[in-house]
Amino acid sequence: MSEVVSPGEGERALQDPPDDDGGPPARRRPPAVERLLGHGTASSWVVQHGRIALTGAIRAVLDEIRAGAEPVPDDAEIVARAAARLDAAARPSLRQVFNLTGTVLHTNLGRAILPEEAVVAVAAAMTGATNLEFDLASGERGERDSHVEALICRLTGAEAALVVNNNAAAVLLVLDALALRREVIVSRGELVEIGGSFRVPDVMARAGCRLREVGTTNRTHLADYADAIGPRTGLVMKVHPSNYEIRGFASQPPEAELHRLCIARGVPLASDLGSGSLIDLAAYGLPPEPTVRQALAYCDLVTFSGDKLLGGVQCGLVVGRADLVAKARRNPLKRALRVDKMTYAALEAVLRLYEHPEQLRRRLPTLRLLTRPRDEIEAQARRLLPEVARRLQGRAEVALSSCASQIGSGALPIDTLPSACLTLRRPASDGTRRGGGAWLKRLGADLRALPVPIIGRVAHDALQLDLRTLEDEAGFLASLDALAC
Structure with a gap:
């Protein structure tokens, strides 16, 4: 007669069968998925x-256990x-981060932070039908475009x-609409390459x-442009020198003179302004940058970004002469490059902030972060220093240092902003400094x-946390608390 074994005894028998030679018990078999x-x-x-x-995740774990040599876990x-x-797979790929790099408009970290007004407007547009293309x-x-055109003008x-969806698209649309199969005249000193190997000559091609x-x-002299303009010329183009600056024995003809030449020859003059500031930054104590209004004084068309100095959502804007803008709007590429209702909602909300310049510094995050006084940033660093040191005890020595922030995204590449950081x-206690590079990578x-x-x-064999862009101190410290887990 067979022997009846209780479930508990059966499990133990299954887990711990002795080897024939009396050695340690054999590795137990992994449990069934249903169990x-x-x-x-x-x-x-x-x-x-x-x-x-x-079920799928359990099977994947069981496969790893069977393939390995570790004892079968409980x-x-x-x-x-x-x-x-499952938790790791469900975590969103696009996540919020603390940008403490010192680059305010960091392309890899999403550029401009939107104001609360834009967030509310986007949420409203997302959760219901809108009059996007309905009068x-x-x-x-x-x-x-009617939702923002009058405001932009x-x-x-x-x-x-x-x-359109970004400034590169704006440039592409203008070129295709005004100079397809024709020549575009550009100064050799303005044939720039920006991030991601994006080159102006490649876009033209x-x-x-x-x-x-x-x-x-x-x-480049005015005569150079005059000699080049001919029957095959479709457009003369000025390109903002993004991410670099030429100094010393350098010159470009005055924009007003170049514009007069283009008018006389019947050729449009376009300017790719890149960052596209709508305000005089010098009035806020920042390095000066040409505004869109200033550029339009000597150009027929201007293209610029919505998510750089403007401080809004990613998009590209084409502004200028009505007949030229209309030609670009009729181009088939316009439909391929158009933006959605959320972009219009966010852009309109940001642009409306500019109608109240006395409140702009407080309400527009980009301007607020760019104009933070160094004394305020240093006071924040002193306040956070002991808290961060306590959380990183044994992992890193923390000190307060001076540093320089930058605007980013190709705007004012030479100019920096005085700031403070935690180094x-x-x-x-580690003794030797050898292997510091590996330590920095681990940290x-x-x-x-x-x-x-x-x-x-x-920088300087250390990891710097530039606090210019840190506004959520509590969230920052709460995230650091996870290092102890």
Whole structure:
């Protein structure tokens, strides 16, 4: 007669069968998937992730266990591993981070932070139908640019305006609309490359234009433009020197003179302004940058970004002469490059802030961060120093240092803003400084793995956390608390 064994004894017998030679017990067989799904801790994960997803995660963990040499964990540990896999997979790829790099408009970290007014406007546009292309007055089909065109014209002095998905698209549209299969004249010193190997000559080639370079890298004269303009000329173009500056024996003809030449020859003059400031930054104590209104005084069209110095959402704007803007709007590329209702909602909300310049510094995050006084930043650093040192005790020595922030995104590449930072160095208790590079990489990885990642910059064999852009002190410290977990 067969022997009846209780479940508990059966499990022990299954887990610990002795070897024939009396050695240590053999590795137990992993439990069945159904048994793990019935474990007490699994029910909450089924509710959160679904039974199918949890089943797949459990099977993946069991496959790893079978392929490895470790002892088979208990059921609770296996379920926990499966749940951890699901949590990691469910975490959004696009996440909020603390930008403490010292670059206010950091392209890799999303550039401008939107004001609360834009956030509210976007939420309203997302959660219901809108009159995106519907004229409420006439009941007929409308033009989506109409939601911001009049506002842009008031702020810039332009006759007309349109919006596309970024400034590169704005340049591409203008080139295709005005100079397809024709020549575009550009000074050799303005044939720039910006981030991501984006080159102005390449955009011109894609737009079906022929580039006509004039002048030299450091000097271009009005006569160079005059000699180059001919029957095949479709456009003369000025390009803002993004991410660099030429100094010394360098010159460009006055914009007003170049514009008069273009008018006389019947050729449009366009300016790719890049960052596109709508205000005089010098009035706020910042380095001067040409405004869109100033550029339009000597150009027929100006293209610029919405998410750089303007402080808004990613988009590109084309402003200027009504006939030229209309030609660009009729171009088939306009539909391919158009933006959605959320972009218009955010852009309109940001632009309306500019109608109240007395409140702009307080309400527009980009301007508020760029104009933070160094004394205020240093006071914040002194306040945070002991808190950060306590949380990083044993991991890093923390000190207060002076540093220089930069605007970023190609705006004013030479100018910097005085700031203060927390400098993290390898603890002296480590003895030798050898391997500091590896230590910095580990510390950077640990900070990037926090619930809200903290991104700093490496300088002088240390990790610097520039506090110019830190406004949420409580959230910053709460994220650091996770280092102790």
